Amino acid sequence: MKNQFFSINLIFSLLILFSFSCEKDTEGYPEDELELITTVSITFTPASGAAKSFKWTDKDGAGGIAPVIESIVLAANTSYTISTSFLDESKSPAYNVTEEILEDGYEHLVCYTSSGSAPSVQITDLDKKKDPLGLAGTAKTTTAGNGSLQIILKHIPDKKSTTPCSTGETDIEVTFPVTIN
């Protein structure tokens, strides 16, 4: 009898061991390491004079503290060259994401939508496949007034589409208020 019980106990023990041995504690995973974009910065450079940068920042991500949105203030009847950059300012020093977007440019498109007196933006840069990318552009202001400029970063858009900005997935969508003096 004793032997039988022993052998049965052994079988049970082995089965239990077998059942649990495949489970390893997965502690020690690094904290969330997926990159973040906290800041959209747009720089307007006139033909003469100093460049002006404006930022849309949400350092703590969705929820929590409300985003800080600077107003774009530009001079009337002026041509500007534009460069847009995307930063992760939650890290120190801030991490510039723009270069990676540039590298995989064919997977991205920056779209600009202006309303009111805000100038419309013409994209001037191209990705490796010679399609528009949108990190650089030009804009020309006209009369004084108020408006807004929306900047959308699209991921895997269909750049051959007639409306490429309504395809793909939205990574970034921010709106700046605009004042033309």
Place this chain on the structure above:
Amino acid sequence: MNVFRILRFKYGCFLGIMLLFPNYLTGQELHSSCSLNVKVAVVDPQGKPLAYVNIGVLGQSKGGATNEEGILIFKNLCKDTYAFQFSRIGWEADDVTFLIEKDTSILMVLRESGIMLDKITVLGYGDKLGKNTIKEVLDLEALRSTMGFGLAESLKQLPGVQTLNTGASISKPIIQGLHSNRVLILQNGVRQEGQQWGSEHAPEIDPFLSTKIQVIKGAGSIRYGGDALGGIILVEPPPLRREKGIDGELHLQGMSNGKLGILSGQLNGNHSFGNLPVSGRIQGTLKNGGNLHTPDYFMNNTGVREENFSWMLGTEKNNLNTTFFYSRYFSILGILRDAHIGNLTDLTNAIERGRPLSDGAFSREIGRPQQQILHEFFQWKNIIDLQNDGHLEINLSRQFNRRKEFDAHRNFGTLPTSLENPNILFEITTYRGEVDLEHNWNTNFHGHIGLAAMQQVNTTDRGSLIPDYSQWTSGVYYTLKYKKPTSLWEFEGGIRYDMNRLKIDDLNPKLQDFKQNQFQGFSGTLSSVFHLSTSGFLVFQTGSSWRTPHVSELFSEGVHHGSASYEKGNPYLVPERAFNNSIHFEWKEGKFKVQSTAYYNWINQYIFLSPQREAVLTIRGAFPAFNYSQTNVSIAGLDGNMTYSLNNHWDFTFQAAMVKGRNVTGNDFLIYMPTNKVQLFTTYYLNAKENATHSFIRTQLTHVAKQGRVPADFDYALPPDGYFRLDIEFLTHIENKIFSDIELGIALNNATNTRYREYLNRFRYFIQEPGRNLVVRLRIPF
């Protein structure tokens, strides 16, 4: 002159074989009208006499229990019709009606609870639920024909159950309009502690490991928990083999849609080590499917993988029955790529399109987004037979659940193709202990007293949707049942007290004020059965249950990419309390069989996501915001079915369900309530349907109406139109020399390739439901 009768149980499985023959030995002389003797012998399927079986005669004061030889003699019966009721703890109760005209012997074969297969007898005692509990049992044939589609889809066959889907691969059951944490799932008597809180979290159970699935509606059985506001699902593996030897079965399934293949098998054995009998089973399932298609296009990234494994080992010695049960469920589920939304603008674009950008192609590859779910379950169950006093059951278990979610999102750059780093990773480990003592006060009063305790730890290793937490719950309950074989009434009542302590182990400063949470409360049920006659009964049930707010409802915060919404928990939530009331009716007479349930449930402080006026502004754009809030709601419904058996060959079943959910405080409807649904099943049996190896052709016509009861300004799109769907099923049995009985099923689901969308599918905005699907399945017992 022998009368040979085969009785069919409610749903078509054979429960008992009855032999009724005149007693030749005592002579054939005529008796005066009230001097007839009836000898009743009760045996088990092996022919061994069964003692202590209670036999009563409905509506009369006659009755008693069988002796050691399994015999009870009724004296001085009149020439009349008698409804004999047979019951014994751990055995299937049964009612049989006889016309007694002369001295008679009756041989009754009783089967142990949960038994379904001829070859297998029970090791252990199933949970015996009497008529007092409003329940629906999924019959084995219906279970086998649907288990390839997952647990929730199998349950959908029942009139009171619908499903909440996320795409075509994730499906979870809705009972009486409620789902997720308001529905308990029990595996072999132990409640499943997984991640049921999310509406896109499917139950982590392999349906192939069970042969019996039943649904308890409402707050029917407080033994299993005081927080089943909607209902309870019991998934029970078949009992272990008891006679020496080996048997098994093999399931093979193939589906045309998604080119899905399933291989599942089990092996049962019994061997005696000296005089210690040991029974065991190993079981496993493999599933592999690729992209599903709708009538018009493929759904990208909707493949599925499943690898499930379980074993059971048990022995019985003297009065102790002990069983070890282990199951491991692992699945990889692809989530429709087109449903992964960047922000509200994308959602609007996707809804406007109403379909994927491209027609797609077939592929077995599962990329991002995807879920990987592991659920491990280990149980040690002991049943001590206290002879006439009942049973003592001790249940210890450990469960481990790991949920990984891989987003399709990365804020820039290429998507990581590797699946090494999930965006979300939760691990939840649960230890449970339960003690239940069944006590028979006398033949009419049966009580259960029990204790349950649980300890649970959740760690969120990746993502920040819910914080780390530990949880302790303990409960104590008492139920008492009154059933006198001769009475037309049966009563059952129960009361339960639960205490729940929740500790947040997160260092987030925002959560510091809410680190300790404690909830406690009572739940209870009261039900009565009234036998209208031998052919029908009514069940009245009322009860109250309560549920602690889940951690996700208290503390979650973040963007939900499936629905482009910003969801915010509320740490001030209080428990919700439900008051359930229902009436259930069953009637079986001649060719008709009817069952129906009407219910009215009131829930105070019902927790739901309430839309907020102000959207949350993020760098991805504005997201509509939803806060977890509380309100008072009422949910009323009616469901049931009716079968008319024209003859040995034709069966017609009509099944219908409707639910109406109101937000009473907000004076509005509740979102995601099941739509009105009617079904007509027409079955033609090629041979006699009572035959265990019958063959049939069945058509199932389903009509789902358009949901008109929707809250104002809550949803992104209007509910889809109603639809008709036709399914055809053929089932037959093949016998040959090697395998005694091969079951072959061929089904054509959505036979007309209808284009439709289902209100209860959260991906209905983006995609149609799957198109035609040819299913071929074989079950080979050996």
